[in-house]
Amino acid sequence: MAGVAPGGSGSGSDIYRGNGPRLMLPVWVFIGIFLLLPVILMAVYSFLTKEFRGGVIWDFTLAAYDQFFLNRGLFGDEPATIEWTYIGIFWRSIWQAGLATVFCLLIGFPTAWYVATRPASTRSVWLFLITIPYWVNLLIRTVSMKFLLRDTGPLNEFLMWTGLISDPLSLINTNFAVQVGLFYSYLPFMVLPIYAAVERYDFSLSEAAADLYCNNWTTLRLVILPAVKPGIVAGCILVFVPSLGAFLAPDLLGGAKTFMIGSLIEEQFKGAAGNWPFGAAAAMILLTLVMVVLLIHARVQVREDR
């Protein structure tokens, strides 16, 4: 339930020996054909020529990537300069996702620590309370946040009632609202892996540090944080990666000025100005970014395990 894959590297029991490939066949058929193959096909599409009103012509070209990175003027005859529009959208997405990760960490770490240090009897209830929102429909959660942040919504009403503000704040359609939405969407993803790491933490290390006259905060910095680092890194990845490609939070809480990668890609397939190869290219660039993050993480993990 914590979203951490149990390792499968050990050979374990072998009482059904010889049946492995047969039992795995459905996984290969379904995930292989309906996910791996489509992703490969999408990579091919990013090198095709666009057809107007959606679809593609099977002529190979680099036009989609050219359009993404280079500006050749309105008629394509000027010397190429770097096109900042799409790089800018990616940069904003990386920035927003990074910021959401930092805020999730600031709230998520103390929460995970507190929950993990509860007595065993109440711990599972605490953990359950943190987990529930993770399983509640993301769309409904985002709509709730939209309702809460509206100009005439409960948050503004509350702030005006307390007298902190006299006029409603316009929160919706801002980068701030998108940031709140991302933070809110992925906060449980931060808590769960850190919780798992703290639960495995050996508290005799803290005792040893205390015996050597470390105060609690020094112990946190020098002993605990390095010990639970794998959990923190896992949490950061689980927040950063989905935030980067998020669609609902920027679409429902943001406006035209808060455009993120997810909306850019979606627009190429749904909007009037559909351009499938360009959308496929943007999706490929996003996928590459995510895979780089995951690969670096996997390599560091392997090195530290040694």
Next chain:
Amino acid sequence: MAKTDIRRFAGFRATTWLCLLVLYAPLVIVAIYSFNASTSITRWGGFSLKWYVDVFSGPEAPKFRAAAINSFAIAIGAATCATIIATAAAVAMNRAGRFRGKLASLALINLPLMVPEIVTAVASLIFFITIGFKTGLLTIFVAHLVFCIPFAYLPIAARMKSVPDMFEQAAMDLYATPWEAFRLVLLPLMVPGILSGFLLAFIISLDDFLITNFVKGAGIETLPTAIFGSVKQGIKPNIMAISTLLLGVSVVLVTLSWLIGRAGQNKK
């Protein structure tokens, strides 16, 4: 001098409460306002169930009913198939010794968790269009089945790891075939894990918006896509009522899954 508690940090408890407040406040507020008698969505006009009545018999009721039937039918189908596939995969990973492609298989099971949802959505749409598969209920079902597999797999594999294989060994010493050992011995022991896996896959399917929105085809809606379409024109009170209902379904199912998991652990 009393020794300071090495587990305690000032402010951590307050942060935890803040975290819970942030997580629950928006949901609780929407749930409260769904019982609002007033037509203006932010002014409180007293308690009423009229928006719930509206969901079931109002002008938009047929749309919501069709969407709900689609959503539940797809979730039941996708979760059932994903659970069967994930159980077979868990047996292969935990009970079948070494075989070629074992690590690659594990990576493949986890692939839907690693590829960003928007990328999966785009890739699925391109794939279905290219092979000439008409988008509709069947494409939604297949796409859901794929991303349900890892969610069903996690609790099932975790449970299987914690069940020692001595019972099956004993059964096979008494001349049970491998299939009988699986069906009569391992499967009953696996019930809590399989139920958790099914419920999680079911919730994940019921919740999906983005991938569904790409592969659903014109005129077919699930609850999330229908809600999204309405919200685009502004949040109406009946949307809050239907959201609260869906929220309730998720909470009940997660609680069930949690209780089943706990019961399974206690038995062990």
